Amino acid sequence: xxxxxxxxxxxxxxxxxxxxxxxGSYKDTxxxxxxxPAKIEATHEKAVPQWIGIAGIVVGGLLTIGxxxxxx
Numbered sequence: 393x394x395x396x397x398x399x400x401x402x403x404x405x406x407x408x409x410x411x412x413x414x415x416g417s418y419k420d421t422x423x424x425x426x427x428x429p430a431k432i433e434a435t436h437e438k439a440v441p442q443w444i445g446i447a448g449i450v451v452g453g454l455l456t457i458g459x460x461x462x463x464x
Contacts (some may be wrong), residue, residue: 394459401455408448416440 410416417439425432 397412397459401452401457401459404448404452406452407444408445408450408452411445411448412442416445431447434450439442 407416417437419435420438421433421435423431424434
């Protein structure tokens with residue numbers, strides 16, 4: 393159980409840092425126009441909001457610390 397917390401915490405920490413540095417993005421496709429069966433679509437690359445990266449760092453840090461702290 394503790395090992396699982398540490399692994400998940402480290403993964404969240406790394407992902408949070410990656411997003412906060414500005415490397416996290418995703419693609420979003422919008423339909424610009426549609427006439428019958430024909431569609432015109434545009435694909436945009438958008439950045440993941442920085443607050444998600446910060447939340448990942450905080451939660452990942454808490455899980456990692458919780459995994460390393462020994463219960464009495």
